[in-house]
Amino acid sequence: MQKVFISSDDTITFKCPKCNKPKTVDVSTYKNLEKAERVKVKCSCGNTYYSLIEKRKQFRKRANFPGTFIHIVSDIPRDKGTMIVTDVSRTGLKIKLNSKREFIIGDKIIVEFHLDDKNRSLIKKECIIKKDFGFDFGIEFISVHPSDPSDRAIGFYMF
Secondary structure, eight states, rough: OEEEEOTTTTEEEEEEEEOOOOOOOOOOOGOOOSEEEEEEOOOOSSSSEEEEEOOSSSSSSEEEEEEEEEETTTTTTEEEEEEEEEESSSEEEEEEEEOOOHHHHHTTTEEEOOOTTTOEEEEEEEEEEEEEOOEEEEEESOOTTTTHHHHHHHHHHHO
């Protein structure tokens, strides 16, 4: 089942798995989607297939990368430790820690890890804690810029 994402103009482009023909649809009615929703799509070639509409802004790719973090509070390093990157997107990560930390939503951390691409690209990014799931955290990159080597490497890695 193909996953599709709602774009900033409230459209989704479906791609028929049989003929590869794209179909762009206005999905403004799904704008406030709380969770992923399965929809039936009929292509002009006659093929019918299912897609999963995702609320997320960016595609996420599962990962299993060991790395390290530094917890910054009031511009002072307060804690450091090891982590596992469990998924990657162009704008952030989901990380898993091996022990409970006293992170607060909005705290800053610096993460460092290597991708498993052919260059084993080093990723070093300043991030903000966005979601707390106990030992797992959703983090967002503070900045994303095409000239940043880490952002370029993640962009290539995603495709």
